[in-house]
Amino acid sequence: MKPLIATAASLLALASAPVYAEETITITPAGSQPSNKGPDQYFTGSVRVDPLFPATPPSRMSGGLVTFEPGARAAWHTHPVGQVLIVTAGVGRVQQWGGPVQEIRPGDVVRIPPGVKHWHGAAPTTAMTHVALQETVDGRNVDWLEKVSNEQYGK
């Protein structure tokens, strides 16, 4: 019986120990990931997205650095688990549906709760860059809606 007991114990140990694809620290050097243009269907004006890191299970977090030229902004959208923005440069704007347009500046941290319809972007005459952090659940981290009109933007 001993071999069988040992096997059962080994299987139990395997079942309880989490197994991860990665076991080594990875360093993604600055300059190794090409900048992307923010697609016209989701953004108004000129927007650059510099990838930082994708969601790698069991982690749900992904991050990117987003730069909005003056007057540029994302379309209205929601995030299933919310989003956090860390403003790194310039002056920007954020608004949730039904609320006021709010100004954001470097060092400000913006938390957008799950499911809250909102947009963010640059000020009309000043660019803005932020780190954008969100979590992927069921393969999704954003749901895009209609674009932000000039009237809504406050131009």
Added chain:
Amino acid sequence: MKPLIATAASLLALASAPVYAEETITITPAGSQPSNKGPDQYFTGSVRVDPLFPATPPSRMSGGLVTFEPGARAAWHTHPVGQVLIVTAGVGRVQQWGGPVQEIRPGDVVRIPPGVKHWHGAAPTTAMTHVALQETVDGRNVDWLEKVSNEQYGK
């Protein structure tokens, strides 16, 4: 029967719609959260932790800005869901248990997988600042171990 059916349908709708404590975007302005000293039990040398945002369920992410003076470093530690570092200034070092000490520079993104024993800190004669992002599961986002000796640090 109609009222009862309506009630059952309402209960079902309530059960399937997630309910969140927050429903409003919050902006935490730069300068509104005091800097903290990295505690001596977890750090060697002078380390400053500037809080960015706490984990707010259902989000598991929290973030801080950590500045290591020259020669300063974290103790060996692990994270249950891993960690991502975005280097924002200076020159630093990262090492996983059994691996080489690696240099990190501004714009580099470091991913530390779950359960991997590691440390990070400044270069011996140059300070380093990084955004540190991690996820809380079962109330925990880090497990601290022993300090990094001068020999391990490579001084």
